[in-house]
Amino acid sequence: MEKVGAARAAWLTVTVYRASQPAAGVPVRARTVSPGFRLGFWLGGTRDAEQLEERLRCLAVTGLFSSVMSPTVLRWADCEPEPKEYHFAAVDEFLSLARTLGFRFVAGPVVSQCREDLPGWAADLPDGELREAVLRWARVAAAHVRGSCPALEVMGEIGRCDWLDERLGLNLLRQMAYEAGMVSRGTRRLVGVTMLPGEAEAEAFVHRVLSYVESGAQLDGLCLGLACRVDRDDATLRSILTLVRRAGLPILVAPFRLLGTMDESGLQRVLNSVLLLLAEPRVEGILMEPEMLRANDDACFPSELAQRLEGLIRRRLYRERIAATDSAGSVRFRVLAGCWEVRAGMGTWQVATQVEIQAGGARVRLELPPLKDGSAAEPASPGAGTQSAPPSAAADDDDSASQD
Structure with missing residues (x-):
């Protein structure tokens, strides 16, 4: 898996904003489209x-x-x-x-x-x-x-x-x-x-x-x-x-x-x-x-x-990657090349886009809708501010294939 990652993986950087300000603690998901x-x-x-x-x-x-x-x-x-x-x-x-x-x-x-x-x-x-x-x-x-x-x-x-x-x-x-x-x-x-x-x-x-x-x-x-x-x-x-x-x-x-x-x-x-x-x-x-x-x-x-x-x-x-944004509103995923869907927020506060990941990686900016007066902010997912694991660390424990 490490060799596959070295040959094909790149960084996907997602930055989430609300009202043009970095949004910390926002859950971000990335999944493969193709x-x-x-x-x-x-x-x-x-x-x-x-x-x-x-x-x-x-x-x-x-x-x-x-x-x-x-x-x-x-x-x-x-x-x-x-x-x-x-x-x-x-x-x-x-x-x-x-x-x-x-x-x-x-x-x-x-x-x-x-x-x-x-x-x-x-x-x-x-x-x-x-x-x-x-x-x-x-x-x-x-x-x-x-x-x-x-x-x-x-x-x-x-x-x-x-x-x-x-x-x-x-x-x-x-x-x-x-x-x-x-x-x-x-x-x-x-x-x-x-x-x-x-x-x-x-x-x-x-x-x-x-x-x-x-x-x-x-x-x-x-x-x-x-x-x-x-x-x-x-x-x-x-x-x-x-x-x-x-x-x-x-x-x-x-x-x-x-x-x-x-x-x-x-x-x-x-x-x-x-x-x-x-x-x-x-x-x-x-x-x-x-x-x-x-x-x-x-x-x-x-x-x-x-x-x-x-x-x-x-x-x-191609496991789904999930992490929360840090204090600068950013999160990074190590993913393989291809088309990925990126989704930020939860419930009615979600925004999503698709991005093509190539050898040089990609950056995505997502703007969350503003919170209405008196409404509660969306809950942050556990591990806010942490970085998603790279593909080599994302295999299931019960997956017994060798790591060639």
Whole structure:
């Protein structure tokens, strides 16, 4: 927890006034609205629209897991079955449902490295025509999801196969990233690998990414597939992170695959792995495969286990902070980056606002309404003038996860 705090925590300073004078002894509460990094689910390879909808609805039971990614939603072969004939109805329906349920959607990959994932009409084109078709699709796809997705995986399946690079060369990604960036400014461009099972694969992937960067590809991050053993301790994750750090780019861990048999100790290992990933400053998000979070082999995706995992993460990282202002009307909280609601006062004297916490911290000024003549001041909470405990001291006593 100390490493997570060192990587992501900042000070939130709240000053409370009444009639333009500092108000001492006023209770102040800070609670999370949304985390400053992506936590959510990677929905795997299903292309069935009803199944995707069912998964989204079943997963929309938690507050912290607010991001989602599906590699089939923007699949080139489905969206452009014939040259320049675009079908985006299914994409738009999925994006609309995700927004309705409160999810942020990470799109892509726009193009896969694997030949079998390309449209049938494109795979056998001459090299020049294939390059033109790939770049055209990159422009069209990026333009279509502009404003709907915070990030776009431009090229995926690296490591599983290298067919596209072998046909068209490493500079294809540079051109794709440029074309996507021209029509979707503000959308982060990622390059993705399906899964890194060990250090050797991670080493090869790092060299590949560095080759892309050296070719001039303007990338905003890596979409990195990793695995976590839930049935035993495994140090592989830590070793892979050490290697991938050399690429020098922000990391979205997607998919984060859970391996083994899930039980109580498995949930704790998942929590420990999440904390390990969040202690790495370059990790911007974690999207888990939810299959391992099923409850009692239900056909529907989880509610119980996902909620329990969210509860563990919330108790570790996002407990509500409560303290009272000092004689200068101020109180400070050590909190993780994200959107927080700050509320001061009690009963009818309450005021509230929301604030985005970033690396440099934030300051909030709240003005309480004036007391009416003859009315009593609001009661102060115990511990007036004390400072809220930092995240590392805020874990529940019965939370037995390790402090990695």
